[in-house]
């Protein structure tokens with residue numbers, strides 16, 4: 001069947017068969033379809049919709065465009081967490097060592113930051129020497145030794161997604177639930193998991209901002225996970241302000257290390273709390289614990305005993321990084337940076353944060369990338385000094401920009417100040433975990 005026949009069928013609002021979707025994904029991978037034909041079909045899918053059967057078929061075709069990891073020789077339940085992406089969202093670096101210390105095996109395949117959101121790989125690469133480009137075989141060796149490994153998407157993992165995601169990003173077709181489900185789940189199912197916990201973000205820093213849409217996405221992700229035999233659960237969590245204290249690669253790793261060392265300050269408690277909740281759900285989903293309460297007790301133990309920190313140290317060593325940062329987290333921070341405070345220009349309560357704008361501001365000074373091929377400055381960042389609901393006085397510090405040059409601070413200071421809304425009324429408190437699906 002020629003590409004134009006399949007495109008015409010979807011253009012005319014008809015549903016595609018499993019075989020037709022298979023031909024499309026084969027064409028994406030072997031170059032048989034030109035980019036303009038791929039994007040024409042994706043746009044037709046976006047506009048005319050896809051049903052659940054088509055969603056499952058495209059997920060399966062994308063999953064099988066690569067290989068599924070065989071982790072059967074690792075004698076532990078395999079579990080992972082995936083976040084749909086946010087600002088200051090650094091929980092993976094805390095969850096993986098905790099879950100490993102609690103008895104799970106975690107093959108974490110992560111992505112890079114794009115646009116306003118950060119990515120786990122960029123955060124990890126702010127650790128001197130840390131190598132995220134491991135083969136499957138090496139990943140397994142690392143997992144056997146310390147319980148978890150953290151790598152980037154290899155050519156073997158859902159290669160169709162790599163090409164499709166880049167084209168969707170360039171043609172404004174990312175925010176469509178069946179395509180997001182196929183993209184995320186084809187990569188996660190390739191990890192050969194027993195259990196998956198999804199952190200579906202909602203609010204001003206999430207790429208799906210409306211709660212009702214986030215709920216729909218969570219339900220579809222879970223239905224797809226179950227259809228492929230993986231225990232899947234989703235937590236819909238608040239992204240109406242940056243998570244925890246820091247935004248920016250090295251600063252976020254610093255926050256994670258302080259938390260693992262039991263030295264997190266008040267602004268970091270949100271990061272710790274969410275990490276514990278997500279890990280507890282992973283432990284229940286992969287049947288290490290029967291109840292969330294038991295799982296939380298186990299997690300508290302491995303945090304208190306330092307076992308989770310030791311797992312991280314061992315992992316850093318095995319992946320080529322400098323384990324000394326576990327003893328001296330401040331080694332991650334670049335001393336010569338300028339610290340420029342963002343000052344409140346009125347008094348009242350902090351009622352709203354444009355989290356997208358905060359993420360973009362850090363990206364604008366080099367902390368993130370606009371295009372997938374851009375480089376990243378791991379050192380720059382931002383620390384949040386106030387949280388929604390905090391009482392403010394004119395002249396208080398809202399946050400601090402860490403940058404290399406004053407011109408960078410000049411570029412984003414006003415955008416950051418404008419990202420904060422200060423009102424006279426105490427805002428309604430929002431729960432960090434808004435729903436469980």
Ligand code: URA
Pocket residue numbers: 084165174179180181183184
């Ligand atoms: N993250 C992904 O991996 N894929 C999408 O389509 C959206 C977010």
